Amino acid sequence: MKSPATIGLSAQRKEGLGKVTGQARYVDDITLPDMLHGATVRSRIPRGKIKKIIFGRGIPWDEYVIVSAKDIPGKNYIALIENDQPCLADGVVNHPEEAILLLAHPDRHALPKAVAAVSIEYDRLPPVFTIEESERQSEIIWGTDNVFKRFLVQKGDVDAVWEKADHVVEGEYFTGAQEQLYIETNGMIAAFDAKKGVTVWGSLQCPFYVHKALMALFNLPEDKIRVVQTETGGGFGGKEEYPSMIAAHAALLAMKSGQPVKIIYDRLEDMAATTKRHPSRTRHRTAVSKDGKILGGEIDFTIDGGAYETLSPVVLSRGTIHAGGPYYWPSVRIRGKAVATTAPPHGAFRGFGAPQSLFAMERHMDRIAQVVGVTPVEIRRRNFLKQGQTTTTEQIVRDPIDLEKLFGRALELADYDAKKKRFAYENERGPKKKGMGLAAFLHGAGFTGSGERYLSSVVGVEGRADGGVRVVVSSTEIGQGTNTVLCQIAAETLCLPYEDVEIAQPDTMDVPNSGPTVASRTAMVVGKLVESAARGLEQTLVGCGMLAERHTAEEFRAACRNYVAARGTFRSLARYEPPSDVFWDDEHYRGEAYATFAWAVYVAEVTVDLTTYGVTVDDFVALQEVGKVLNPVLARGQITGGVAQGIGFALYERVEWRDGRMQNSQMTNYIMPTSADLPPIRVFFEELGNAHGAYGAKGIGELPMDGPAPAVVNAIEDALGVAFDSIPLLPENIFDAVTVDAQPQSR
Amino acid sequence: MSDSVSQCEFSLRVNGVQTFVRACSMERLLDVLREKLGLTGTKEGCGEGECGACAVLMDGELVDSCLVPVVQAAGSSIVTIEGLAVDSRFRALRETFLEYGGAQCGICTPGMMLAAVNLLDKKPAPTMDDIREGLSGNLCRCTGYAQILEAVAEAARRGAAR
Numbered sequence: 029m030k031s032p033a034t035i036g037l038s039a040q041r042k043e044g045l046g047k048v049t050g051q052a053r054y055v056d057d058i059t060l061p062d063m064l065h066g067a068t069v070r071s072r073i074p075r076g077k078i079k080k081i082i083f084g085r086g087i088p089w090d091e092y093v094i095v096s097a098k099d100i101p102g103k104n105y106i107a108l109i110e111n112d113q114p115c116l117a118d119g120v121v122n123h124p125e126e127a128i129l130l131l132a133h134p135d136r137h138a139l140p141k142a143v144a145a146v147s148i149e150y151d152r153l154p155p156v157f158t159i160e161e162s163e164r165q166s167e168i169i170w171g172t173d174n175v176f177k178r179f180l181v182q183k184g185d186v187d188a189v190w191e192k193a194d195h196v197v198e199g200e201y202f203t204g205a206q207e208q209l210y211i212e213t214n215g216m217i218a219a220f221d222a223k224k225g226v227t228v229w230g231s232l233q234c235p236f237y238v239h240k241a242l243m244a245l246f247n248l249p250e251d252k253i254r255v256v257q258t259e260t261g262g263g264f265g266g267k268e269e270y271p272s273m274i275a276a277h278a279a280l281l282a283m284k285s286g287q288p289v290k291i292i293y294d295r296l297e298d299m300a301a302t303t304k305r306h307p308s309r310t311r312h313r314t315a316v317s318k319d320g321k322i323l324g325g326e327i328d329f330t331i332d333g334g335a336y337e338t339l340s341p342v343v344l345s346r347g348t349i350h351a352g353g354p355y356y357w358p359s360v361r362i363r364g365k366a367v368a369t370t371a372p373p374h375g376a377f378r379g380f381g382a383p384q385s386l387f388a389m390e391r392h393m394d395r396i397a398q399v400v401g402v403t404p405v406e407i408r409r410r411n412f413l414k415q416g417q418t419t420t421t422e423q424i425v426r427d428p429i430d431l432e433k434l435f436g437r438a439l440e441l442a443d444y445d446a447k448k449k450r451f452a453y454e455n456e457r458g459p460k461k462k463g464m465g466l467a468a469f470l471h472g473a474g475f476t477g478s479g480e481r482y483l484s485s486v487v488g489v490e491g492r493a494d495g496g497v498r499v500v501v502s503s504t505e506i507g508q509g510t511n512t513v514l515c516q517i518a519a520e521t522l523c524l525p526y527e528d529v530e531i532a533q534p535d536t537m538d539v540p541n542s543g544p545t546v547a548s549r550t551a552m553v554v555g556k557l558v559e560s561a562a563r564g565l566e567q568t569l570v571g572c573g574m575l576a577e578r579h580t581a582e583e584f585r586a587a588c589r590n591y592v593a594a595r596g597t598f599r600s601l602a603r604y605e606p607p608s609d610v611f612w613d614d615e616h617y618r619g620e621a622y623a624t625f626a627w628a629v630y631v632a633e634v635t636v637d638l639t640t641y642g643v644t645v646d647d648f649v650a651l652q653e654v655g656k657v658l659n660p661v662l663a664r665g666q667i668t669g670g671v672a673q674g675i676g677f678a679l680y681e682r683v684e685w686r687d688g689r690m691q692n693s694q695m696t697n698y699i700m701p702t703s704a705d706l707p708p709i710r711v712f713f714e715e716l717g718n719a720h721g722a723y724g725a726k727g728i729g730e731l732p733m734d735g736p737a738p739a740v741v742n743a744i745e746d747a748l749g750v751a752f753d754s755i756p757l758l759p760e761n762i763f764d765a766v767t768v769d770a771q772p773q774s775r
Numbered sequence: 776m777s778d779s780v781s782q783c784e785f786s787l788r789v790n791g792v793q794t795f796v797r798a799c800s801m802e803r804l805l806d807v808l809r810e811k812l813g814l815t816g817t818k819e820g821c822g823e824g825e826c827g828a829c830a831v832l833m834d835g836e837l838v839d840s841c842l843v844p845v846v847q848a849a850g851s852s853i854v855t856i857e858g859l860a861v862d863s864r865f866r867a868l869r870e871t872f873l874e875y876g877g878a879q880c881g882i883c884t885p886g887m888m889l890a891a892v893n894l895l896d897k898k899p900a901p902t903m904d905d906i907r908e909g910l911s912g913n914l915c916r917c918t919g920y921a922q923i924l925e926a927v928a929e930a931a932r933r934g935a936a937r
Binding site for chain 1 (some may be wrong): 809814815816817818819820821822823825826828838855856857859860868872873874875876877878879880881882883884885888893907910911912913914915916917918919920921922923924
């Protein structure tokens, strides 16, 4: 067998040609005959009872299809975990922008006026805007105590360490909401047929999440719901759970009108109403020896879940497990808590809780260094996890990872020591202060704990009539390279040219459920299953005597053609088998939290201009160990893109809330980085491999979101000698802190 | 809007073809291209001229088609991504976008490529700073821009502007 060696080479993006010629079809590019356009009437207050809905004058209401909660044939919720989020508010609203009514009309330009003409009278109830207000419990808005979920991770006897400690270091850290800001806004088209049921086409990450939600909403069996993913213009988690809501709305309008209905959110609606990254607060109290070793500590990690539970427990879980960073804790107690507020529910966003808790950990390491009197470099070196040691959940590190070596290489690539020296000298002169900042971190790949076992994903590879093969999965291409990498894996396994492999458009009528496209699991977990399914295809051909064990690509194609000609459909399925040595205790949150971790060290170089208080990132080194790099161009694109989002998280992207509503839901006033705002992002990989992933791959997608914010903020502290513990950190925040710091009493 | 305001006929040259459309004067060029002419390669990202996903060339200048009323485009020559796609002069740009990873989710790609064409037209041998500046009106959330900038630089080296 001759290997075409496509793994490790940069095969070109499978759907790339359509994207560079404008032929790729996104949901808004599709028009169906007799299609109506849908729009959503939303709550403009944070919380209250709906008294009256008034359809204003001047609108020909008989031209509109109108749907309310009472039109829902099944359950009025968006099925997910707790099923507490209504599809349409029924008598009460719990957050601004909550959907109340749906309208459809043949002319989309006729909709905004009609939406504005619906006025709603409420009996207002007191809102809860922040984590602190929620904790005070003066208003109970969820359950008995406003808490969606708690986790407790305990290792060793943390209560015994305080008296042994030479230093006790405390800190409190905050991160703000962040909008995913995919450039294609959310959208769906739905059709309803009394016999065939509901079909939706749309921009989404998880076809079977939408499928599950529609089954409950319409009270229909699984074969009467069909979900098709159209080309998707970015997701980053923002199209994980919310598309179920939009699909539900479009489908209800389609059922009532008997016509297909398209709902496309404009940017304002998308930013204000759909999910954002959970705001967080993390408190650290750490016992440290005089030589800078962590003895133990307490970490309180709290996130604002918004008005409904949605995915908050899972986001909290990942954030809690990552809260100790890549360090060895002899003892630790981590309390995670997700609380309810009257904000629109916060949701999935690349990193999923880890960027929040790792920001705190990496800021706190710099604080510990200062208290102990060693450098940020030294404090990390003295505490890195080593192979054979255990994480905070007592998972043994089996990777042959050498964090000290990784760290050393990153410092060298960044020219860290020389620059630190030079900046210390140069910062004495002039208003521009330069600094260097570090972040070391890890990111667990795949679902947490027993998650992959519960998912029990299935993947298929099919032989085609022309002798090539087709990968059939519900895993979606959202820009990250699913199509390309999964085709590379099948090609490598079957020793076929990459061109002989294609991948199905995700369509729940056609593809098995390979799980959601989230959690950095696609290349590693789904990829491994593609490898098994492809092997199954080959073994079938060999087993029935149509193919020799050793064969050429041409012989494989001939055998495949013959098989299909003789027997029709030729599909091989592979189901996830949990590794036998993985132990996870859901009750005590202990054990193997992830099949494997990716590891990274990032170094940021910044300039703070004390004339404008603006920060520029001048250089950025991103070094990571992500197992085998399956496609270097795509892998690098994941890192540079994630770093850009991380820099935005740190320095630019602030959601302005007023009465619980996002005020800056526009690209003109919610600022993401442009090409002129970013440094050269220098990307480097170490490749240790991974037995659990396809050809040694680990997860890569979320990792680069974790490190940039702490690295950048650590660099700003290095430049100014002022500590910042809250992001986003905008020029006005730096101005305030520096000018306060300049007051005589502070020195 | 369309039924309450009277429509007129406008003539524009779109991707080299003389085209007549009936539209209201203030209808956005973006909607005319997408809905009346079926040219859906031009994308809407923000609707307020911030993201550049809807960029097209109008008489050789890069414009955000969401900000141009069709009355203003009347009589002009418009080039969209569909026009670039069939033009062999832009082959190098398509190739380098694919080779260098310049397209991820693809939604900003049409606008990004038109901005690149506009830049290379004015500066056939741009520096990296020129490219960074020339594309800074086009937002991309996937790539962090590095691979887009490299794709444009390489296209220039391969003589894309000639």
